Amino acid sequence: MMAPNASSKTAIRHGSCLCGKVRYQVTGEPLTFFVCHCGNCKKATGSAFMTNTFFLEKNVRVFEGKDQLSCFRDTNTASGVALRRYFCSKCGSNVxxxxxxxxxxxxxxTFGTIDDKVAWFPRKERFPEHMLPFVKGINLNPKGLARPKL
Ligand SMILES: [Zn+2]
Ligand SMILES: [Zn+2]
Known part of the structure; x- marks a missing residue:
């Protein structure tokens, strides 16, 4: 159990998909934040890279539109470990x-679905060997996020 004064300091941020059907909240700061340049993240987002913030499962709560989330089981990953990619079945946002x-x-x-203003910087780039040539100068801050004690 957390001391009452410790829990009262824990920030709660909200996020949502493009159409707003899926709404979630995250508690506390992310454990880490990666920019991913792998081919599958490019496909999934349709963009040059993906921005991934990591939380303990218990600190992420989808409180609206859980039934709108579809799951794509991505088995052909660069790491070799299968990944479940949950996206809104109405608007297609990766959430x-x-x-x-x-x-x-x-x-x-996914960082882009967080609605609250946060000052998080990515700590690291994954699969930088697949970085597109025009993607340069992402502002990393390796010490930007304090890793909470688990
Ligand atoms: Zn949506
Ligand atoms: Zn990736």
């Missing part, structure tokens, strides 16, 4: 991801 790696208790929240 959440989770790894099928054993004992993984993390949920990835």
């Amino acid at each position: 959440l991801l989770s790894s099928e790696q054993k004992d993984n208790n993390l949920t990835i929240v």
Whole structure:
């Protein structure tokens, strides 16, 4: 159990998909934040890279439109571990991801769907060898996010 004064300081942020059917909240700061340049993240977003913030599963709660979320089981990943990509079935926004790696208790929240203003910087780029030539100068901050004690 958290001391009452500790829990009262924990920030809650909200996020949603493009059409607004899916709404979620995250508690606390992300454990880490990666920019991913892998081919599957490019496909999934239709963009040059994906922005992934990592939270403990218990700190992510979809409170609206859970039934709108569809899951694509991505088995052909660069890491070799299957990934569940959850997206809104109405508007197609990628909202959440989770790894099928054993004992993984993390949920990835796509940074672009977070509605609240947050000062998080990505800590690291994954698969930089697949970075598109015009993508340069992403502002990383390796120490930007304090990793909470688990
Ligand atoms: Zn939607
Ligand atoms: Zn990726």
